[in-house]
Amino acid sequence: MQFVPRFVSSDNYASSFGFQWNLFGRTQLDSHTGLPISRDRLFESTGWDPADLDGKTVLDIGCGAGRFTEIVLSAGAEVIAVDSSTAVDACRQNFVPHPRLNVVQADIHHLPFQGESFDFLYCFGVLQHTPDVRRAFLSLSGMLRKGGRLAVDVYPKLWLNALWPRYWLRPLTCRMSHSRLLGLVRWMVAILLPVSLAVGRLPRVGRRLRHVIPVANREPDFPLSPDHLKEWAVLDTYDMLAAAYDQPQSAQTLAEWFEQAGLRESEVFRRGPLVGRGVK
Helix, strand or coil: CCCCCECCCCCCCCHHHHHHHHHCCCCCCHHHHCCCHHHHHHHHHHCCCHHHHCCCEEEEECCCCCHHHHHHHHCCCEEEEEECCCHHHHHHHHHCCCCCEEEEECCCCCCCCCCCCEEEEEECCCHHHCCCHHHHHHCCHHHEEEEEEEEEEECECCHHHHHCHHHHHHHHHCCCCHHHHHHHHHHHHHHHHHHHHHHHCCCCCHHHHHHHCCCCCCCCCCCCCHHHHHHHHHHHHHHHHHCCCCCCECHHHHHHHHHHCCCEEEEEEECCCEEEEEEC
16 A cells, blocks of 8 residues: 555644654664564564464554554555554655555554454564553454454553652653653763663673663663664653553453453463463
C-alpha cells in the first residue's frame, strides 16, 4: 500500500511515541546496529520458529518504527503493522514499498480489521502504555484465526518500581512538551550516562544499581558500539519519561487475562519484561 490509512487522530495519548520514532526511526533496527537484538527478543519471547512465519499473515500491534516488522518480513510473512501514533510514518519510511507490508494508524481498542484474520499476533512494549491495559489485551485475541498464536509483553509490577526514578519523575516529565523533554534528556544523558556506565560495571550489584540513575544504560544488556549506546540511552530515557501511561502488571494478572481470552497452552514468564504467549 502506497499510503497509510489513518483511523485515529495523531493528537492522542501516544503522541510522544510518534515524536520519538520519527526522530530515532532506525536506532533499534538490527540492520542499523548490526546485532540480532530485535530478532533474539522476538523469537525468544514468542517461541515461534521463523520458518513457521513464511507465507503467514502477521499483525504487529504497536509497530513503532518497525524493529520487529523488519524481522518478520525477513522470515517471509505478510505483515500488517499498526500503531496509534505517527510512528507509522517512520515504519513506512523504513520499509515501504514492500510487497508484503501494509502500515495502518489505528487504536488498539478499535482495530479496523475483520476478526479471525491473522495467523500470528505480537504486541511488545505497548500494553502498559495504554489507558486500559486489560481492555487493550482482550482486544487482541479476536483478531486471530483458530490455532493462531499470540505473544505480548508488559512491564512487570515489582516493589522495586517504587525506588526507580522513572516512576517518580514521569508524572512531571510526561507533562512537558516533547521537544523540551528531549532537550532535558540529551543533557541528562551527557552528564549521567558515564556515571551509570561506571556503576553498571560494579561486580554483582552494578546491573541493579544502574537503575537508580535516571538514564537508560544498555551496556550490560547488549554489545552496542559507544555511539549506538548513547543513541539508545537518549531514546530509551525519553521513552520512559514521556509516556502518558505507564502501568506495570503482575504475572498473575497477565495469566488471568490469557484465560479470560480463551487462549490455550498459555504461559507467562519473565524475560526482562513480563512475557505472555498462547494459542487461540
